[in-house]
Amino acid sequence: MPRFLKMPPQIVRLVLLTIAIVCLFFTARYFLTPPSFGQYGHYRANALQDIAAQRPFWAGKASCVECHTDHAQKLAKGDHKGLSCEACHGPGRQHVENPAEKLPKLNVSLCLRCHEFSPSRPKWMHQINVHNHYPGNVCTECHVPHQPSEVP
Amino acid sequence: MMNASLVTNVMEALPQIQGYVYPNEQTLHPLWSVLIVVYPYITGLVAGAFIMASLVRVFQVKALDPTYRLALLTALAFLLCAPLPLLFHLGHPERCFEIMLTPHFSSPMAMFGFVYAWYLMAVLLLELWFDYRRDFVQWSLTEPGYRGIIYRAFTLGVTDLSEPALRLDARMGRVISIVGIPSAFLLHGYVGFIFGSIKANPWWGNVLMPIIFILSAIVSGMALCVFVYMVLCWARRIAADIRCLDLMTTFLFYALVLDVSIEGLDWMHRLYSAEEGIDVLRSLASSKLFYTLLIGQACLGTMIPFLLLGATQLFRRRIKELNRRRAYFSSAVLILMGVLAMRWNVVIGGQLFSKSMRGFMSYKMEFAGSEGWLLSIALLVLPFAILIVLVRLFLAPELPTIENVVPGAKSRAKAQEAGH
Amino acid sequence: MSEQTTRRSVLKTLAGIAGGILAMPAAQTCKAAVQNKLANSPAPPGYDPFKHSWLIALDVDRCIGCGRCVEACIEENNVPESHFRTWIERYVITKPKAGSSEIRGETIVDSPDGGRNGFPEELVPKEDILKSFFVPKLCNLCQSSPCSQVCPVGATFQSPDGVVLVDKSYCIGCGFCVQACPYGCRFINPGTHTADKCSLCYHRITRGLKPACVELCPSQARIFGDLKNPVPDDPLQRFFNNNKVEGLKRNLGTEPRVAYSGLDEEVR
Numbered sequence: 001m002p003r004f005l006k007m008p009p010q011i012v013r014l015v016l017l018t019i020a021i022v023c024l025f026f027t028a029r030y031f032l033t034p035p036s037f038g039q040y041g042h043y044r045a046n047a048l049q050d051i052a053a054q055r056p057f058w059a060g061k062a063s064c065v066e067c068h069t070d071h072a073q074k075l076a077k078g079d080h081k082g083l084s085c086e087a088c089h090g091p092g093r094q095h096v097e098n099p100a101e102k103l104p105k106l107n108v109s110l111c112l113r114c115h116e117f118s119p120s121r122p123k124w125m126h127q128i129n130v131h132n133h134y135p136g137n138v139c140t141e142c143h144v145p146h147q148p149s150e151v152p
Numbered sequence: 153m154m155n156a157s158l159v160t161n162v163m164e165a166l167p168q169i170q171g172y173v174y175p176n177e178q179t180l181h182p183l184w185s186v187l188i189v190v191y192p193y194i195t196g197l198v199a200g201a202f203i204m205a206s207l208v209r210v211f212q213v214k215a216l217d218p219t220y221r222l223a224l225l226t227a228l229a230f231l232l233c234a235p236l237p238l239l240f241h242l243g244h245p246e247r248c249f250e251i252m253l254t255p256h257f258s259s260p261m262a263m264f265g266f267v268y269a270w271y272l273m274a275v276l277l278l279e280l281w282f283d284y285r286r287d288f289v290q291w292s293l294t295e296p297g298y299r300g301i302i303y304r305a306f307t308l309g310v311t312d313l314s315e316p317a318l319r320l321d322a323r324m325g326r327v328i329s330i331v332g333i334p335s336a337f338l339l340h341g342y343v344g345f346i347f348g349s350i351k352a353n354p355w356w357g358n359v360l361m362p363i364i365f366i367l368s369a370i371v372s373g374m375a376l377c378v379f380v381y382m383v384l385c386w387a388r389r390i391a392a393d394i395r396c397l398d399l400m401t402t403f404l405f406y407a408l409v410l411d412v413s414i415e416g417l418d419w420m421h422r423l424y425s426a427e428e429g430i431d432v433l434r435s436l437a438s439s440k441l442f443y444t445l446l447i448g449q450a451c452l453g454t455m456i457p458f459l460l461l462g463a464t465q466l467f468r469r470r471i472k473e474l475n476r477r478r479a480y481f482s483s484a485v486l487i488l489m490g491v492l493a494m495r496w497n498v499v500i501g502g503q504l505f506s507k508s509m510r511g512f513m514s515y516k517m518e519f520a521g522s523e524g525w526l527l528s529i530a531l532l533v534l535p536f537a538i539l540i541v542l543v544r545l546f547l548a549p550e551l552p553t554i555e556n557v558v559p560g561a562k563s564r565a566k567a568q569e570a571g572h
Numbered sequence: 573m574s575e576q577t578t579r580r581s582v583l584k585t586l587a588g589i590a591g592g593i594l595a596m597p598a599a600q601t602c603k604a605a606v607q608n609k610l611a612n613s614p615a616p617p618g619y620d621p622f623k624h625s626w627l628i629a630l631d632v633d634r635c636i637g638c639g640r641c642v643e644a645c646i647e648e649n650n651v652p653e654s655h656f657r658t659w660i661e662r663y664v665i666t667k668p669k670a671g672s673s674e675i676r677g678e679t680i681v682d683s684p685d686g687g688r689n690g691f692p693e694e695l696v697p698k699e700d701i702l703k704s705f706f707v708p709k710l711c712n713l714c715q716s717s718p719c720s721q722v723c724p725v726g727a728t729f730q731s732p733d734g735v736v737l738v739d740k741s742y743c744i745g746c747g748f749c750v751q752a753c754p755y756g757c758r759f760i761n762p763g764t765h766t767a768d769k770c771s772l773c774y775h776r777i778t779r780g781l782k783p784a785c786v787e788l789c790p791s792q793a794r795i796f797g798d799l800k801n802p803v804p805d806d807p808l809q810r811f812f813n814n815n816k817v818e819g820l821k822r823n824l825g826t827e828p829r830v831a832y833s834g835l836d837e838e839v840r
Binding site for chain 3: 012016019023034037040041042043044047048050051052053054055056057058060061062080082083084086087091113114118119120121122125
């Protein structure tokens with residue numbers, strides 16, 4: 001009987017209990033750690049795919065330009081060239097997937113959203129004071145949104 | 153387009169803010185609310201009660217013997233309740249095991265699972281087992297019914313009561329106490345580190361935070377031991393040993409002195425170095441936290457006990473025993489409330505101002521609900537309920553102890569009983 | 573008696589270990605079955621995160637405070653009410669009192685509902701304003717992000733392509749990351765009870781689209797690009813070539829990668 005194994009009974013019981021608990025812990029860990037964890041770093045690598053799987057809401061200007069090239073060309077010549085179509089026309093996904101479904105008509109109060117004067121807006125921005133600038137008229141009577149530099 | 157009446161309704165339901173706060177900070181309740189106040193309070197009490205018990209084992213302070221087992225059982229009762237506030241707070245408590253499966257070692261919070269398990273099993277339960285082992289063996293033979301079964305289970309099948317076995321028990325108890333002191337510091341210190349490591353929040357992110365947490369934990373745990381001991385003796389209609397009380401409160405006083413010094417140092421340093429955001433913090437301390445910090449924590453929870461305990465230290469011979477007992481009890485209660493106020497001031501206080509340093513938030517505490525008063529009070533009362541059960545099982549005066557069956561001890565025991 | 577107990581218990585332990593080794597193949601099959609239940613993601617179409625490095629930059633001088641970006645983000649990502657993945661702050665700095673030696677009066681900051689409907693209300697009469705500007709805010713894509721440092725389980729992380737993301741099927745909702753972020757860009761989603769934040773529209777950029785806020789911004793205040801794959805006349809390269817830039821709260825050591833041009837010292 002090797003001498004080092006002659007441990008007092010309390011110690012033996014405690015050591016066995018400890019080994020049992022530790023084994024249980026590692027077994028649980030083996031089964032329950034999610035797959036792909038730790039592949040790229042301390043996270044579930046599959047999370048990248050999960051997050052990327054979300055469905056986009058806005059179609060993006062490129063989708064509009066695919067069909068509406070004439071409007072896009074006109075837009076590219078004026079000050080509104082940096083705008084995305086959906087910024088004014090609203091979400092276009094439905095229309096891209098089913099071109100028969102047209103987008104709703106626009107309300108001209110949309111123009112004021114950007115162009116109404118505010119002292120916080122930068123100086124390069126063309127701003128108007130609604131009360132002074134042809135009150136009672138609709139913006140599109142004089143301005144062409146796709147080619148804002150052209151004033152009839 | 154926004155509906156005008158909808159806007160009005162939403163505005164009324166919005167939380168009250170002053171100045172500018174980041175939009176995501178405009179929540180109805182603080183993110184870490186009263187449950188996260190209760191959690192460090194509970195682990196602090198555990199650490200402090202354990203330190204008190206260790207004074208007996210490690211530093212051989214014999215006069216504290218009557219409170220040794222009570223202190224350990226108190227620590228156990230509170231430790232068992234410690235994970236509850238966290239589980240109630242988590243957004244997904246069913247995923248709590250992830251902290252043990254994939255702990256992120258750069259996060260102090262990840263330590264929780266392991267430190268808690270280590271402290272519960274390898275320190276507290278083990279020390280209790282070694283101290284109670286011979287009593288378990290005795291009681292498993294003499295006690296009837298379900299209690300006998302409980303005691304037999306706790307013996308873990310080891311019935312050796314020989315002299316070498318008992319000497320080993322005593323030695324193991326001392327070893328575990330020594331190991332247990334840094335473990336207790338770790339159990340509570342990591343919480344202080346959680347707050348101290350948040351550099352984004354100037355109220356929290358501070359090098360002294362873990363140390364302040366540990367020191368106030370020790371103070372609160374010792375006060376809890378005094379409180380529980382006096383209440384238990386009152387419940388059993390016996391006089392609490394005055395020498396034991398004198399000594400416990402001596403330790404309590406010096407712990408309080410240390411705690412006050414370090415917290416004072418923290419304040420002085422902040423005010424002197426006046427880093428960015430000091431105006432916001434000063435305004436926070438003097439207006440939003442006026443009642444809980446200046447009145448509750450500083451005045452009632454620290455200054456008054458400091459004076460009371462200091463007086464009993466300086467003028468011990470001149471103060472009557474009854475008055476000393478009154479002073480000890482009231483100091484213990486005030487300190488317990490003061491340390492709870494301190495946790496509140498740290499946790500909630502840190503969420504009352506915006507990280508933009510330009511504004512303040514106000515919160516209303518709800519009564520029922522997962523972050524409400526009712527749950528917090530229940531979580532603070534539950535450990536006492538568990539303690540009552542533990543005392544019934546393990547500290548009942550009727551239970552015979554090994555001393556009673558050793559020749560000569562019976563007469564001493566009889567004399568003690570006659571004295572009650 | 574104690575000798576027999578010791579020997580028996582040692583043999584028992586050895587038998588247990590041997591049994592464990594023999595059971596490994598069965599355990600592996602079993603593990604795959606269990607983990608199939610835990611895993612839940614579809615396979616991706618050929619996107620390699622190591623081949624990209626996304627960045628967004630902000631030109632404060634171009635922001636007109638229209639709030640279209642905030643609305644776009646809310647629609648794109650179903651952001652819950654009163655929470656924001658991105659928002660606009662308006663800074664109004666008033667003129668100093670006549671005769672004083674101050675360089676400015678007071679600074680008033682506001683963000684009504686994150687700026688999602690623009691800023692219809694003027695807080696200060698025009699004559700009193702020294703200067704005023706809008707600052708868009710979002711996740712700063714920190715190189716040394718404190719949020720991923722403090723996550724206890726590994727639910728928030730920096731992806732190989734430079735975006736700080738939240739794995740909402742793994743997050744336990746402890747809120748540590750929300751407390752640790754100095755920029756206030758994280759929140760706990762009241763619907764999913766997990767942490768939530770700007771994901772740089774990861775689901776869009778991995779498909780070659782732009783983030784929603786960049787797409788809808790009418791004034792090119794938000795500039796987006798891939799540092800590893802610049803396009804001809806890349807707007808991001810142009811931005812860095814032409815502007816002096818700054819990151820927010822650099823003193824905290826988070827190394828924010830999002831670069832601002834045109835910031836004032838009053839911006840926090």
